[in-house]
Amino acid sequence: xxxxxxxxxxxxxxxxxxxxxxxxxxxxxxxxxxxxxxxxxxxxxxxxxxxxxxxxxxxxxxxxxxxxxxxxxxxxxxxxxxxxxxxxxxxxxxxxxxxxx
Numbered sequence: 001x002x003x004x005x006x007x008x009x010x011x012x013x014x015x016x017x018x019x020x021x022x023x024x025x026x027x028x029x030x031x032x033x034x035x036x037x038x039x040x041x042x043x044x045x046x047x048x049x050x051x052x053x054x055x056x057x058x059x060x061x062x063x064x065x066x067x068x069x070x071x072x073x074x075x076x077x078x079x080x081x082x083x084x085x086x087x088x089x090x091x092x093x094x095x096x097x098x099x100x101x
Contacts, residue, residue: 018089025081029074037067 040048041063048059086092093101 029078033074036070041067
């Protein structure tokens with residue numbers, strides 16, 4: 001017996017586009033987070049430690065605080081961009097007057 005796969009319905013095409021754009025956003029933000037937390041906090045810490053701000057080496061600051069601040073900012077960016085993406089695809093959680101449900 002052979003399994004025949006039916007082509008996806010055209011109305012599901014927006015879901016595929018939505019998911020692709022969501023994944024592209026997530027991967028981009030994760031790359032930034034990796035670069036800041038691993039790169040600045042581990043790989044380039046010696047070079048960054050040569051820069052001192054308020055008696056703290058910059059590499060130490062990135063390892064202790066910078067990665068956390070970056071993560072919080074990335075969460076904010078993700079939430080705002082996903083809100084815009086949801087509105088673009090018509091799956092946002094707002095009523096006809098524009099108020100959140």
